[in-house]
Amino acid sequence: MAVFGTVFMPEMALTTFENNQWSAAQTVSANSISLHPGAHVLHYSSTCFEGLKAFKHEDGSVHVFRMDQNIKRFAQSARLLSLPEIDETQVAKMIMDIVAQYAQDVPLPPGSMYIRPTHVGTEASIGKAAAPSLTSMLYVLLSPVGDYFTGGAKALRLLLDETGMRCAPHMGMIKSGGNYASALGPISKARVDVQADQILFCPNGDVQETGAANFLLIDGNEIITKGLDSSFLHGVTRNTILTLATDLGMTVSERNITVTELLERAAKPGVEAALSGTAAVLTPVGTFIHEGKEHAVGNGEAGPTTAKLRQALNDIQWGKAPDVHGWLKRVK
Known part of the structure; x- marks a missing residue:
């Protein structure tokens, strides 16, 4: 399969905000948008996006996973960036309609259709460095995908960085392109x-x-992750995994954890670490790199609890286990 996120459906859903109102949504060519060179987003990064997935079940039906939570976070990001407030009902319909249009193109598991709602400030004004864009564009792009990490279940290597930050602390809970750009270097x-x-x-x-x-x-039976604050993204997959861990009888601890404690725990037999995200799903971590030394997490391989939690999530998404939490929304 092609590299994750490089294949797109030929059309997308689009609406624009002008004169204090959203236009009726349209289906347009995925390469049809145009922006003025002075558009606010190009100069002052007034942009946010979401990532969610649609899955095809064995009976051929297609279901979008946890769309309500992604739309809530999308609305929160827009507010915190001072972008025009989105119409959550309209965005939900745009997502469902465009996925329905391409239902036949949703890959079978382990593939899925990645859904990327995007909201950008379009006002042509390079004098608005300290003022919000009064106009915007919102579109929903689709991309059929496989695994995000090309190594599949291979345990990842993480560098522990105690000096830098992914982004400005008050921006962490916003899903905005600038946060990713700041971490890229x-x-x-x-x-x-x-x-x-x-x-x-x-x-x-x-x-x-x-x-x-x-x-x-x-x-062991405890899953530990930092408690929610504004410094980092409030992941929908993170929330899902913690809910599934509770369902499986695990203890969930949302609290601060230091690098010292992390390395001490990592040295214990049977300890596991993982990354969670819509793209990453739940990907095992096998090695921490800190101050020039490598520290194996447990035995350095993908662990059974990580695999069990990932499978529990996949089974719900793929229609192989009951959706007791009402996370799936069937596309018409």
């Missing part, structure tokens, strides 16, 4: 310098998240 350097797959940002020893996913530590 350090991640690229870590790949070259220590062959790390990702950086786990731990400013002043506070274990937070990686450049593109939330971080979870699994110690």
Whole structure:
């Protein structure tokens, strides 16, 4: 299969905000948008997006996973960036309608249709560095995908970075392109310098998240992850995994964890670590790199609890286990 996120459906759903109202949604060519060179988004990064997936079940039906939570976070990101407030009902219909149009193109498991709602400020005004865009564009792009990490279930290598941050602390809970751009340089350097797959940002020893996913530590029957605050993204997959862990009788601890504690726990037999995200799903971590030394997490391989939680999530998404939490929404 092609590299994750490089194949797109030929059309997308689109609406624009002008004169204080949203236009009726349209289906347009996926390469049809135009922006003025002075558009607010191009100069002042007034942009946010979401990532969610649709799955095809054995009976051929297609279901979108946890769309309500993604739309709530999308609305929150728009508000925190001072973009025009989205119409959540309209966005939900745009998602369902465009997925329905391409239902036959949704890959069978383990593939899925990745859904990318995107909201950008379009006002042509380069004098608005400290003022919001009064106009915007919102579109829903579709991309059939396989695994995000090409190694599949191979355990990842993470560099623990105690000096940098993924983004400005008050921006962490916003899903905005600028946050990813700010992490790109350090991640690229870590790949070259220590062959790390990702950086786990731990400013002043506070274990937070990686450049593109939330971080979870699994110690026996306990799953530990940083408690929600504005400094990092409130992942929908993170929430899903913690709910499934509770369903399986595990203890969920949402609290601060230091690099010192992380390395102490990682040295214990049977300890596991993983990254969670819509793209990453639940991907095992096998090695921490810290101050020039490599530390195996448990035995350094993908662990059974990570595999069990990932399977529990996949089984619901793929229609092989009951959806007791009402996470799936069937496309008409």
